[in-house]
Every structure is written in structure tokens, then in C-alpha cells.
Amino acid sequence: YAMLLSLIFLIVLVAAVVGFVFRHEIKTNFESNLNLALRDYNVTADRHSEAVDTIQRTLHCCGVQNYSDWERTEYFTQKGIPQSCCKSQDDCSEEDLKDPSKAKLKVFVDGCFFLVTSTMESKMSVVAGMSFSIACFQVM
Numbered sequence: 001y002a003m004l005l006s007l008i009f010l011i012v013l014v015a016a017v018v019g020f021v022f023r024h025e026i027k028t029n030f031e032s033n034l035n036l037a038l039r040d041y042n043v044t045a046d047r048h049s050e051a052v053d054t055i056q057r058t059l060h061c062c063g064v065q066n067y068s069d070w071e072r073t074e075y076f077t078q079k080g081i082p083q084s085c086c087k088s089q090d091d092c093s094e095e096d097l098k099d100p101s102k103a104k105l106k107v108f109v110d111g112c113f114f115l116v117t118s119t120m121e122s123k124m125s126v127v128a129g130m131s132f133s134i135a136c137f138q139v140m
Contacts, residue, residue, distance in 0.1 A: 012131050031113050034064050041075045041082065053084035059119070060087075061112040069111065071100060081107055 019026075037048040056062055062085035063069030070081045080097030083089065085107040096102045 009135055012135055016128065016131055027117055030116070031064065034113060034116075035069075038064060038069060038073055041073060042079075053082065055112050055116065056082070056084040056108070059112060059115045060108045061085075061110050061115045062108040063111050064113045065111040067103065067107050067109050067111075068100065 034052075037052050040046075040048065041052055042049045062081065067081060067085060070076045070085075075082070076098075080094060080099075081103050083092060083097070085103075086092035086097075087106060087108060092106050096106050
């Protein structure tokens with residue numbers, strides 16, 4: 001039983017250290033994957049496109065750095081900025097979403113990368129506190 005608890009304690013400790021040490025690499029990988037998801041958005045209507053839509057709707061953001069990131073995608077040339085960026089679904093026409101100057105007034109202008117990373121960082125203290133509590137309980 002003591003060996004099992006020690007093993008779990010070490011796994012939690014190693015996971016915390018690895019997450020702290022490689023946090024910049026995690027951010028860089030997330031940003032590059034988000035850029036790839038935007039580039040390939042709705043070409044095949046896959047789970048990456050659904051994830052981008054979910055992030056944009058949930059966090060009220062659009063694009064990676066800002067809404068203008070969509071202008072460099074193939075999807076924008078066909079349909080404009082996605083509906084998931086709209087502040088109000090009722091007030092977003094396809095014509096508005098194809099014109100960046102009109103779209104600026106109708107879509108979320110903040111990028112998703114900063115919002116996702118700041119949300120993750122704000123929740124890290126809760127995760128760290130819970131991990132520390134579990135580790136202390138195991139040691140006792």
C-alpha cells in the first residue's frame with residue numbers, strides 16, 4: 001500500500017514539474033495547432049472545426065490573435081468569417097461576414113489564444129492546490 005501511494009505521489013509530482021517546465025512549449029504548440037485548425041477550418045467539417053467553433057462561442061473570441069486572422073484562410077474567401085464569431089446570431093449575415101470592416105462591428109474582435117491561455121493559467125492554481133492537498137493526504 002505504501003509503495004502504491006509513493007508511486008501515485010511521484011506521478012503527481014512529475015506531472016506538476018513537467019507542466020511547469022514545459023508551459024511555454026505547451027502554449028507554442030497550442031497556438032500553432034489553433035492556426036492549423038483555422039487554416040483547415042470546415043474543409044472537411046471535422047472535429048477540429050467543431051473545436052474552433054466551440055472555443056469561439058464559449059469564450060466570445062474570434063481567430064487566434066484577433067478576428068482578422070480569418071482573412072488569411074481559404075474559408076474566408078468562400079464564406080467569410082464563421083458564424084461562431086458573431087456576437088448575435090440574428091444580426092450576422094454572410095455579406096457582413098465577408099466584409100472585414102462590417103464584420104468588425106458584428107463579431108468578437110479579441111483573439112482566442114490569449115483568452116484560452118489566461119483561462120488555463122487562472123485555473124492552474126486550483127489544480128495545483130488540489131494536487132498538493134492529495135499529495136499531503138497521501139504522505140499522512
